[in-house]
Amino acid sequence: MIELSNITKRYDGASTPVVDGINMSVGAGEICVLLGPSGCGKTTTLKMINRLVQPTSGKIFLEGKDTDEFDVVELRRRIGYVIQQIGLFPNMTVEENICVVPQLLGWDKAKARRRAAELLDIVALDPAIYLSRYPKDLSGGQAQRVGVARALATDPAVMLMDEPFGAIDPINRELIQDEFLRIQKQVRKTIVFVSHDIDEAVKMADKIAIFRGGHIEQFDSPDNILARPASPFVAGFVGADRALKRLRLVRARDAVSASGCAVRVGESGARARAVMAEYGVDQIALVDATDRLQGYFTAAQLHTLDGLLTPAEALPVEGAANCGDDLRAVVSSMFASGTSRLPTIDDDGRFVGYIEQAHIVELLRVPAGEPA
Numbered sequence: 001m002i003e004l005s006n007i008t009k010r011y012d013g014a015s016t017p018v019v020d021g022i023n024m025s026v027g028a029g030e031i032c033v034l035l036g037p038s039g040c041g042k043t044t045t046l047k048m049i050n051r052l053v054q055p056t057s058g059k060i061f062l063e064g065k066d067t068d069e070f071d072v073v074e075l076r077r078r079i080g081y082v083i084q085q086i087g088l089f090p091n092m093t094v095e096e097n098i099c100v101v102p103q104l105l106g107w108d109k110a111k112a113r114r115r116a117a118e119l120l121d122i123v124a125l126d127p128a129i130y131l132s133r134y135p136k137d138l139s140g141g142q143a144q145r146v147g148v149a150r151a152l153a154t155d156p157a158v159m160l161m162d163e164p165f166g167a168i169d170p171i172n173r174e175l176i177q178d179e180f181l182r183i184q185k186q187v188r189k190t191i192v193f194v195s196h197d198i199d200e201a202v203k204m205a206d207k208i209a210i211f212r213g214g215h216i217e218q219f220d221s222p223d224n225i226l227a228r229p230a231s232p233f234v235a236g237f238v239g240a241d242r243a244l245k246r247l248r249l250v251r252a253r254d255a256v257s258a259s260g261c262a263v264r265v266g267e268s269g270a271r272a273r274a275v276m277a278e279y280g281v282d283q284i285a286l287v288d289a290t291d292r293l294q295g296y297f298t299a300a301q302l303h304t305l306d307g308l309l310t311p312a313e314a315l316p317v318e319g320a321a322n323c324g325d326d327l328r329a330v331v332s333s334m335f336a337s338g339t340s341r342l343p344t345i346d347d348d349g350r351f352v353g354y355i356e357q358a359h360i361v362e363l364l365r366v367p368a369g370e371p372a
Contacts, residue, residue: 001190002026002049002158007058009044017056018044020214026207028157029188033201036211036237042194045211046160049192050079062158077101080151080159080189088135088143088150094120095131098150105154112153119149122183141172148180152187161193165200177203198238202226202245210234223249227364246364247328252321252355255330255363256344259353262287265294269305272297281354285343286314291350293317293343320345321355327363330355 004024010017019041026032034042047053049060051072060067067075088097098116103109117127123145135143144164151159165173165180177200184191195201201208202222209219218230226242226249229235239245262285263272276284282299286309295314297305305313319333321344334342340357 001028001030001063002032002192003061004045004049005059005061007045007048007055007060009041009048009053010056017214019048019055022058022216024209024216024219026190026192028190030206031184031191031193031204032207032209033193033195033205034209034211035195035198035201036217038196040211041214042209042211043162046162046192046194049158049160050076050081052076077105077154078156078158080154080156082147082151082159082161082164088146090135092134093131094133094135094138094146097135097146098153100150100153102153115153116149119152120146122152122186123149124179125149139172140168141176144168144176145179148183152189157190159189159191161191163194163196166196173200180204199245199248202248210237243364244328247331247360248326250327250363251323252325252327252330252344253323253352255327255355255359256323256353257356257359261285261354262291262351263297263309264289265310266308268308269297269302272305272309273299273302276302281341283341285317285351285354286311287351293320293345293349293351296343317343322347323352327355327360331357331360 002025004022007019007022008017009019022045024032034045036042044053048055049067051067062070062075089100095113095116098119099112102112102115107115116131120127120130125142125145130142130146138146147164165176168176181204193204205222207219208222208225210217210225212233218225218234220230223246225234226238226246229238229242235242258279258281261275261279261281263275265286265288272284276282276299283296285296286294288294294311295316297309297314301313301315319337319342321330321333321342323344323346330342334340334357341354344352344355346352
């Protein structure tokens with residue numbers, strides 16, 4: 001969808017280029033985060049994609065077409081753009097802000113208004129409440145959502161975002177990031193996203209480009225950057241806790257094992273002991289006929305239970321993992337409950353297996369002989 005080929009930007013009179021020899025490809029529907037310290041060239045690179053900054057040399061292609069072949073106004077109207085300061089027009093309502101570009105493109109007023117209402121629904125703002133409000137009446141998070149809606153107004157294939165969540169407090173930033181990822185699952189845009197926050201990049205990105213001094217030190221998946229940093233600079237930038245950061249990238253469903261380590265309501269204590277012995281564990285899940293988790297038994301309990309097992313006799317499950325949780329949340333639950341294994345359920349409450357600390361360690365371990 002987007003390709004940068006040997007892009008360089010040098011300002012008149014400068015001894016060194018701001019951006020030097022950037023090569024990068026972003027596939028359709030991917031989020032690519034440009035990451036690095038201040039002054040490293042990431043924002044300049046972003047702005048060259050829609051020609052807010054003109055490259056000194058090199059080529060940028062949008063869906064295979066050289067962006068130099070586009071009329072610059074047409075190009076910018078084809079690309080959604082979201083900045084940290086949001087840039088809503090204070091004298092316009094939310095509806096009018098969202099309708100600016102559609103009306104510039106000749107949409108009739110009724111079509112533009114329908115699009116504005118549809119987009120507020122997508123960003124989880126009630127159109128009946130927010131279409132008529134002015135920017136001064138919005139919280140920072142609400143204004144940011146309106147900024148995203150405005151960027152989506154003409155359904156562009158590509159969006160550029162320059163630290164869009166940087167001005168939001170940490171609690172709301174996490175919520176807005178989650179909301180944005182939910183929206184992305186619906187709209188599947190190709191997004192290039194400038195950030196200075198490695199945690200944000202790991203959470204949001206399909207690919208990360210780490211910049212240093214105007215060039216790219218590493219362009220890779222978040223997992224490869226964390227597991228196999230290409231240079232000491234990258235390793236230092238992503239942090240000594242990079243193995244812990246990788247916990248965010250793995251879902252509980254990918255770490256589940258011992259899916260057969262369960263006993264059904266009405267089965268015997270002897271059956272439960274046999275299953276526990278097979279798996280070499282000291283507890284076992286109790287499930288009903290539809291596999292929904294009803295509790296668990298410990299080995300100590302089962303020594304005194306020879307009859308048929310019932311939920312009334314089982315211990316309640318506290319802190320079961322959900323298949324969609326990331327391993328950071330799972331490990332946090334393990335630490336809070338003082339256990340090394342958690343039963344895991346799907347969205348319908350059905351037992352799917354256990355997550356064990358030892359298995360998490362194995363998943364995150366870089367194989368011997370590879371750089372870490």
